[in-house]
Amino acid sequence: MSNSQPQVEYVAHTRIGEKGQLTIPKQYRDELGLDTGAPVAVLRIGEGLMLIPEQNRFRILCDSIASVLARRQLSPADLLETLPEARQRVFARRYPELATREGGSRRGKRH
Numbered sequence: 001m002s003n004s005q006p007q008v009e010y011v012a013h014t015r016i017g018e019k020g021q022l023t024i025p026k027q028y029r030d031e032l033g034l035d036t037g038a039p040v041a042v043l044r045i046g047e048g049l050m051l052i053p054e055q056n057r058f059r060i061l062c063d064s065i066a067s068v069l070a071r072r073q074l075s076p077a078d079l080l081e082t083l084p085e086a087r088q089r090v091f092a093r094r095y096p097e098l099a100t101r102e103g104g105s106r107r108g109k110r111h
Contacts, residue, residue, distance in 0.1 A: 024051070032056075 014023050024034065032053050034040070039054035069079065092099035 022051075 014025070016022055028034075033055070034053055041052045041054055041057050043050040043052065069075075088099075
């Protein structure tokens, strides 16, 4: 969307079809780059629904992660160094019996 267009607009109305499908007006599909089959997140906010194109949600998530890494002055290499320990914690939480039996470490063991 260009900066001259309002960020919040009221769509007069649309109808939900027999199979629960909702038609998004062509103007908005074109402006947002939504083609047939484009993934859209549906958020419930009180008595309303908000539709967010997945590419926007993913971009927002990436921007948020990049911001946190920048504030903490972490590089991608710093983050990657934490993966082995994080994997062990997830494994222990997901498979507590195996983690206890194997001493919590799976390094070098492939099943």
